Amino acid sequence: MKSSVWLEGSYQQRFADLRRRFGEAAADVRHELFYLGAGRQPWRAGLRALVAWLRDTWQLLRQPGHRLQGGERPMILLATLAGVSGWGTLLRALPALAAQPRPVLVLAHPRLPRSGFPADLPVLRPSRPSPGVLWNSLRTLLRGLAQGQPLLLASCLARRCLWQGSLQRTLGACQGVLVLHNDFDLMSRASLGQGLPAICLQHGVPTDEFFPVRADWYLVWGASSRRAFVAAGCPDSALIDDSLGRAGLPVPPPQAPQGLALLSQTHAPVLGSDIKQRLWALAAELLRLAPHTRILLHPLETEPYHGVAAAACSRPPHPVLRAGGSGTQLVVGYCSTAMLEAALAGHWVVALQWPLPGNQAARAVLAAPLHADSAQQVVQLYGRLRHDAAFREQAADAQARWLQASFSEVPGGFAGWLERIAQGSSAEVTP
Numbered sequence: 001m002k003s004s005v006w007l008e009g010s011y012q013q014r015f016a017d018l019r020r021r022f023g024e025a026a027a028d029v030r031h032e033l034f035y036l037g038a039g040r041q042p043w044r045a046g047l048r049a050l051v052a053w054l055r056d057t058w059q060l061l062r063q064p065g066h067r068l069q070g071g072e073r074p075m076i077l078l079a080t081l082a083g084v085s086g087w088g089t090l091l092r093a094l095p096a097l098a099a100q101p102r103p104v105l106v107l108a109h110p111r112l113p114r115s116g117f118p119a120d121l122p123v124l125r126p127s128r129p130s131p132g133v134l135w136n137s138l139r140t141l142l143r144g145l146a147q148g149q150p151l152l153l154a155s156c157l158a159r160r161c162l163w164q165g166s167l168q169r170t171l172g173a174c175q176g177v178l179v180l181h182n183d184f185d186l187m188s189r190a191s192l193g194q195g196l197p198a199i200c201l202q203h204g205v206p207t208d209e210f211f212p213v214r215a216d217w218y219l220v221w222g223a224s225s226r227r228a229f230v231a232a233g234c235p236d237s238a239l240i241d242d243s244l245g246r247a248g249l250p251v252p253p254p255q256a257p258q259g260l261a262l263l264s265q266t267h268a269p270v271l272g273s274d275i276k277q278r279l280w281a282l283a284a285e286l287l288r289l290a291p292h293t294r295i296l297l298h299p300l301e302t303e304p305y306h307g308v309a310a311a312a313c314s315r316p317p318h319p320v321l322r323a324g325g326s327g328t329q330l331v332v333g334y335c336s337t338a339m340l341e342a343a344l345a346g347h348w349v350v351a352l353q354w355p356l357p358g359n360q361a362a363r364a365v366l367a368a369p370l371h372a373d374s375a376q377q378v379v380q381l382y383g384r385l386r387h388d389a390a391f392r393e394q395a396a397d398a399q400a401r402w403l404q405a406s407f408s409e410v411p412g413g414f415a416g417w418l419e420r421i422a423q424g425s426s427a428e429v430t431p
Contacts, residue, residue: 010208010272010273010357010358011030011034011207011208011209011270011358011359012208012211012358013357013358014030014033014034015027015030015208018030018033022149022153025157025160026153026156026157028160028189029153029156029157029159029160029186029189030184030209031184031185031186031209032049032052032156032159032185032186033152033153033156034209034269034270035269036048036049036052036152036156037152038269042150042151042152043151045152046150046151046152046155047151048152049151049152049153049155049156049159050151050155052155052156052159053137053141053155053156053158053159053162056159056162056163056186057129057134057137057162059110059111060110060126060128060129060162060166061128061129062110063110063125063126063127063128064125064128065124065125065126065127065128065166065169065170066124066125066127066170067127067169067170067173068124068170068171068173068174068176069173069174070173070174070175071175072103072174072175072176073102073103073174073175073176073177074102074103074104074105074174074176074177075097075100075102075103075104075105075176075177075179075418076105076106076107076171076176076177076178076179076196077090077093077097077104077105077106077107077121077179078106078107078178078179078180078181078187078188078191079106079107079108079109079112079117079181080109080112080181080182080185080187080188081109081112081181081182081185082112082116083299084203084204085181085182085203085204086181086203087112087116087117087181089181089201089202089203090106090179090181090201092201092244092245092246093179093201093244093414094118096244096414096415096418097179097418099415099418100415100418100419100421100422101422102176102177102422103122104121105121105122105123105124106121106122106123106124107124107125107126107170107191108123108124108125109126109187110125110126124170126163126166126167126170126187127166127167127169127170128166128169129162129165129166129169130165130169132165133161133162133165133166133169134162136161136165137158137159137161137162137165138158140154140157140158140160140161141154141155141157141158144157144158159186160186160189160190163186163187163189163190164190166190167187167190167191167194168190168194171191171194171195171196172194172195174196175196176196177196177197177198177199177421178191178192178196178197178198178199178215179198179199179201180198180199180200180201180215181200181201181203182200182203182210183198183200183213183214183215184209184210184214189214192214192215197216197217197421198215198216198217199215199216199217199218199219199240199417200213200214200215200217200218200219201219201244201414202218202219202220202221202225204337205335205336205337205340205361205362205365205366206225206228206229206232206361206362206365207270207271207335207359207361207362208270208358208359208361208362209270210229210232210361211232211233211234211361212232212233212234213229213232213233213234213238216238217238217239217240217417218234218238218239218240219239219240219241219242219244219413219414219417220239220240220241220242221241221242221243221246221406221407221408222241222243222404222405222406222407222408222409223241223405223406223408224364224365224367224405224406225365225406226239226241227364228360228361228362228364228365229361231360231361231364232360232361240413240414240416240417241408241410241413242408242411242412242413242414242415243407243408243411244411244414245411246344246407247344247403247406247407251344251346251400252346252396252397252399252400253328253346253347253348253396253399254328254346255327255328256328256385256386256387256392257328257329257330257347257348257382257385257386258327258328258329259292259293259294259320259327259329259330260286260290260292260293260294260329260330260332260378260379260382261293261294261295261296261318261320261321261329261330261331261332261342261347262279262282262283262286262293262294262295262296262331262332262333263296263298263331263332263333263334263336263338263339263342264279264283264295264296264297264298264301264304264305264313265279265298265301265333265334265335265336266279266280266298266301266304266305267298267300267301267302267304268298268335270358270359271334271335271356271359272354272356272357272358272359274356275334275356276304278334278354278356279304279334280304280305280309282332282352282374282375283295283305283309283312284308284309285374285375285376286332286375286378286379287308287309287312288375289375289376289379290379290382293312294312294313294314294320295309295312295313295314296313296314296316296318296320296321296331296338297313297314297315297316298316298336299316321338321341321342321345321347322345328346328347328348329342329347329348330347330348330349330350330378330381330382330385331343331347331348331349331350332349332350332352332372332378333349333350333351333352333366334351334352334354334356335359335362335363335366336366339351339366339368340366340403340406343368343399343402343403344403348370348385348395348399349368349370349399350368350370350371350372350378350381351363351366351367351368351370351371351372352371352372352373353371353372353373354373365406367402368399368402369395369398369399369401369402370395370398370399
């Protein structure tokens with residue numbers, strides 16, 4: 001069997017094959033293995049992973065870091081990313097955290113600048129790894145290579161060792177509580193298993209990288225996310241509903257659509273190995289049938305389209321997705337959190353139903369009432385919404401119900417969890 005076989009297939013297929021071939025430790029770094037290896041030759045992916053190990057070692061050694069003491073009981077916001085999927089998600093928790101008695105601090109990845117956080121919040125960095133941890137990390141790399149592990153895997157396991165040692169030094173003595181924006185990247189995973197209770201806040205629609213859940217609790221947006229997490233194997237008792245202010249009462253689109261917009265995600269291999277080709281083909285056909293179509297690029301995309309499609313692209317932030325921006329739109333997407341954002345802003349949303357493998361949880365959350373599997377069907381829906389008032393009214397009611405199921409209508413789930421934690425009952429600290 002070639003060593004590159006486990007770089008093929010869907011995210012969950014790779015996860016299962018990793019665990020079978022290399023054990024639980026390898027499955028623990030599945031996120032890094034997937035994104036470093038996606039679409040690359042094994043040797044190139046291995047070199048990228050080796051450079052990432054060297055980079056993380058250098059970044060951690062440059063930081064004197066901080067060791068939390070035994071008497072400290074802080075609420076620790078662990079930030080590994082900037083933007084809405086990272087610090088932007090944790091930021092939504094600050095009002096509830098400010099009302100509870102424990103001190104609040106940020107434990108930030110070394111690459112994140114201090115200027116990205118509120119000036120009144122203490123921002124700490126992971127501790128510098130001890131010489132023993134550095135040696136163990138190097139030994140993990142060399143031993144893995146000697147045992148025949150691919151360079152990609154050996155490098156990721158060496159990084160795992162590095163982060164575990166750093167976070168153990170940082171957190172091991174304190175009695176704090178971790179608040180995460182994901183529980184699957186290396187720094188986040190290394191913070192778990194250090195004896196601190198942890199809650200993870202849902203930062204986006206639950207694609208396959210979310211599972212299996214590792215945090216003790218998971219804060220989900222609403223009923224549809226709860227159902228999706230339970231279906232993916234997360235215990236219902238570990239889930240807490242709170243949209244953290246993401247939605248109020250759903251507002252139906254105020255009028256018929258005035259334009260067409262496609263949410264692009266050609267950068268996201270977790271959605272399927274051929275997601276790029278499918279989006280390219282759909283964009284080309286949409287522009288042929290409806291030349292006014294706009295292609296809304298994801299922040300991580302870099303010049304993914306060519307020719308006529310390239311001219312139709314716009315970069316974020318997208319005014320078209322804001323309420324009242326550029327008129328009401330028909331927004332088309334596949335497994336994109338921006339579909340919910342567009343609906344909240346008063347636009348019509350169409351969910352693409354493509355037979356791609358995996359991501360059943362995300363597809364369940366994003367099962368908008370209007371759906372299509374081709375450009376022709378999208379354009380037909382656009383015309384019907386413009387010219388059929390009765391259909392438009394029915395679609396608006398259905399979209400409002402979809403949004404109600406997407407976001408918790410009763411706030412305070414997170415605040416209630418904090419109150420139970422503050423009581424200090426061991427029964428409440430373990431789900």
